[in-house]
Amino acid sequence: xxxxxxxxxxxxxxxxxxxxxxxxxxxxxxxxxxxxxxxxxxxxxxxxxxxxxxxxxxxxxxxxxxxxxxxxxxxxxxxxxxxxxxxxxxxxxxxxxxxxxxxxxxxxxxxxxxxxxxxxxxxxxxxxxxxxxxxxxxxxxxxxxxxxxxxxxxxxxxxxxxxxxxxxxxxxxxxxxxxxxxxxxxxxxxxxxxxxxxxxxxxxxxxxxxxxxxxxxxxxxxxxxxxxxxxxxxxxxxxxxxxxxxxxxxxxxxxxxxxxxxxxxxxxxxxxxxxxxxxxxxxxxxxxx
Amino acid sequence: xxxxxxxxxxxxxxxxxxxxxxxxxxxxxxxxxxxxxxxxxxxxxxxxxxxxxxxxxxxxxxxxxxxxxxxxxxxxxxxxxxxxxxxxxxxxxxxxxxxxxxxxxxxxxxxxxxxxxxxxxxxxxxxxxxxxxxxxxxxxxxxxxxxxxxxxxxxxxxxxxxxxxxxxxxxxxxxxxxxxxxxxxxxxxxxxxxxxxxxxxxxxxxxxxxxxxxxxxxxxxxxxxxxxxxxxxxxxxxxxxxxxxxxxxxxxxxxxxxxxxxxxxxxxxxxxxxxxxxxxxxxxxxxxx
Numbered sequence: 343x344x345x346x347x348x349x350x351x352x353x354x355x356x357x358x359x360x361x362x363x364x365x366x367x368x369x370x371x372x373x374x375x376x377x378x379x380x381x382x383x384x385x386x387x388x389x390x391x392x393x394x395x396x397x398x399x400x401x402x403x404x405x406x407x408x409x410x411x412x413x414x415x416x417x418x419x420x421x422x423x424x425x426x427x428x429x430x431x432x433x434x435x436x437x438x439x440x441x442x443x444x445x446x447x448x449x450x451x452x453x454x455x456x457x458x459x460x461x462x463x464x465x466x467x468x469x470x471x472x473x474x475x476x477x478x479x480x481x482x483x484x485x486x487x488x489x490x491x492x493x494x495x496x497x498x499x500x501x502x503x504x505x506x507x508x509x510x511x512x513x514x515x516x517x518x519x520x521x522x523x524x525x526x527x528x529x530x531x532x533x534x535x536x537x538x539x540x541x542x543x544x545x546x547x548x549x550x551x552x553x554x555x556x557x558x559x560x561x562x563x564x565x566x567x568x569x570x571x572x573x574x575x576x577x578x579x580x581x582x583x584x585x586x587x588x589x590x591x592x593x594x595x596x597x598x599x600x601x602x603x604x605x606x607x608x609x610x611x612x613x614x615x616x617x618x619x620x621x622x623x624x625x626x627x628x629x630x631x
Numbered sequence: 632x633x634x635x636x637x638x639x640x641x642x643x644x645x646x647x648x649x650x651x652x653x654x655x656x657x658x659x660x661x662x663x664x665x666x667x668x669x670x671x672x673x674x675x676x677x678x679x680x681x682x683x684x685x686x687x688x689x690x691x692x693x694x695x696x697x698x699x700x701x702x703x704x705x706x707x708x709x710x711x712x713x714x715x716x717x718x719x720x721x722x723x724x725x726x727x728x729x730x731x732x733x734x735x736x737x738x739x740x741x742x743x744x745x746x747x748x749x750x751x752x753x754x755x756x757x758x759x760x761x762x763x764x765x766x767x768x769x770x771x772x773x774x775x776x777x778x779x780x781x782x783x784x785x786x787x788x789x790x791x792x793x794x795x796x797x798x799x800x801x802x803x804x805x806x807x808x809x810x811x812x813x814x815x816x817x818x819x820x821x822x823x824x825x826x827x828x829x830x831x832x833x834x835x836x837x838x839x840x841x842x843x844x845x846x847x848x849x850x851x852x853x854x855x856x857x858x859x860x861x862x863x864x865x866x867x868x869x870x871x872x873x874x875x876x877x878x879x880x881x882x883x884x885x886x887x888x889x890x891x892x893x894x895x896x897x898x899x900x901x902x903x904x905x906x907x908x909x910x911x912x913x914x915x916x917x918x919x920x
Contacts, residue, residue: 355802452747453766453800459741477742478801485802511742512767513644513774 348427349401349435355486358439362400362488365436370397374489374516376480379403380420380534381429384524388493389433391521400487401430402439404446409475420537439487446482454478457504457511463598464611465500465622468588473504480505484516491517495524497531499611499624500598523623525551531623543617546582550614550623553578553590557610561627566604568592579614588613588620595626604629637716638690638724644775647728651689651777654725659686663778663805665769668692669709669823670718673813677782678722680810689776690719691728693735698764709826728776735771743767746793746800752887753900754789754911757877762793769794773805780806784813786820788900788913789887812912814840820912832906835871839903839912842867842879846899850916855893857881860916868903877902877909884915893918 352358365372373392377385385401392399403426410416423440430438454474461473484492494502502520509518524532529551530544539547553575560571575590593600595607604627611624641647654661662681666674674690681688692715699705712729719727743763750762773781783791791809798807813821818840819833828836842864849860864879882889884896893916900913 359804448799450796451800452749453797454745454747455742455801456745457742482800482802485804488804507739508742510737511740511771512744513771515648515774515777 348431349438365398372489374492375401378405381426382532384532400437406479497523538619549582554625586615637720638727654687661778663781664690670715671821673821689726695768786812827908838871843914875904
């Protein structure tokens with residue numbers, strides 16, 4: 343068994359910069375995994391990817407207020423710092439950056455990053471201002487850490503697309519890596535928000551994955567009509583009695599614009615509230631031609 | 632006399648990054664002066680400041696389309712590359728970054744930086760979208776060059792304030808330096824746009840500086856009423872027959888909000904069209920108390 347080193351815990355930007363300068367001095371490539379904590383295997387897969395590619399791994403834990411809308415779950419978002427640090431110790435993380443809110447958004451903060459078309463549909467429509475908050479916070483964290491590579495999960499597909507767009511458009515020196523979704527044995531995509539679910543709702547939540555699987559099967563069987571596939575996906579989701587669908591979308595995997603026919607790589611994406619917990623999931627559908 | 636080395640001319644971001652990595656390898660501090668070319672003594676004072684503080688000096692020459700509004704002077708903005716490079720050679724600049732438009736804004740560019748209150752009044756009101764274009768281009772250039780310090784002129788006072796706000800809010804690792812206005816012997820602030828003026832208009836353009844001088848004298852004589860001072864400034868400007876005032880403003884030097892009484896450091900700022908050439912100038916008024 344590998345030695346379980348606790349990562350160095352840093353709470354201020356000034357201390358973080360000192361540590362990064364020291365790490366850089368050793369010509370070490372820096373990998374960065376920004377998180378909101380409540381860590382699970384999905385996050386740990388990102389940490390492992392960073393550890394594989396880089397010499398020095400930084401994980402931030404920061405529940406970013408600016409990406410939550412009014413009435414969303416900012417205040418009740420799970421905060422599990424001790425357990426998180428234990429998990430990171432087990433993965434060989436070098437530094438855990440855990441800033442307080444006012445360390446990140448100082449008084450007078452007044453600058454925002456707006457990504458255009460990629461941030462508009464799907465979660466951009468359901469959660470106005472969400473991606474503006476995400477892009478701004480991620481850019482700030484990238485500027486604090488100045489990593490060689492930063493790691494994001496495919497589960498937040500649109501978020502990853504927005505961040506890739508931002509990184510390209512703003513000429514960031516950081517490589518953006520996107521890693522596969524990690525799922526529970528029954529297929530539910532891992533998410534910090536799964537903790538909100540009662541055991542019964544947790545059972546019902548599997549309809550998200552079931553509907554994505556059905557979409558894949560339909561395409562495999564030759565179905566190409568997006569409307570037909572989406573209708574069948576909705577039927578699967580509605581088996582869960584209290585499911586409320588925010589969207590079931592079949593969109594171009596790069597532009598996120600709706601498709602009528604499955605031709606190129608198509609993203610099947612959904613957002614569903616189960617027992618008031620909003621869950622998202624997605625997969626890429628590929629027609630054989 | 633010092634040896635006049637021509638700076639290395641680089642046109643692509645990829646080449647630029649290679650040169651910067653090589654310069655960094657020598658542990659050299661990098662100073663950066665972003666310009667739109669048509670260089671004059673104002674720019675050269677920024678270059679000298681960079682040379683004083685840093686070991687390796689980069690100057691960019693890029694007429695940024697996104698900071699010009701429709702009907703503004705983007706297409707006729709003076710482009711004097713050969714003369715510019717000669718001037719930079721005389722100042723010991725190491726690298727001149729001269730990208731084409733499509734090297735900076737690639738197809739699909741869709742990310743913009745918005746600075747809030749500092750970008751709203753004065754030129755923000757007269758030139759909608761101007762500071763969004765400035766902030767985005769400057770952030771891109773800073774990310775390309777990754778300098779230790781970047782140098783801006785006080786002549787574009789609001790621009791410097793917007794960039795300082797952006798740099799603080801986005802946790803940029805670059806120090807932002809703001810250098811004093813450089814003036815012609817008769818007081819006209821140096822500007823690439825002075826070239827637009829006919830000799831007669833060039834003579835009349837001195838009313839900008841004269842009105843700022845008057846403001847300083849009035850404050851020295853004990854006048855504290857902003858409205859009175861602004862009215863006297865307007866009178867001086869209106870001596871130039873064809874002068875059209877965009878604004879004559881007395882504002883808090885940090886918030887750019889109008890003041891009624893000169894108490895703390897107050898910015899006197901003006902934008903005036905002489906013979907259709909829009910000129911700006913400013914100074915800080917300080918009451919003795």
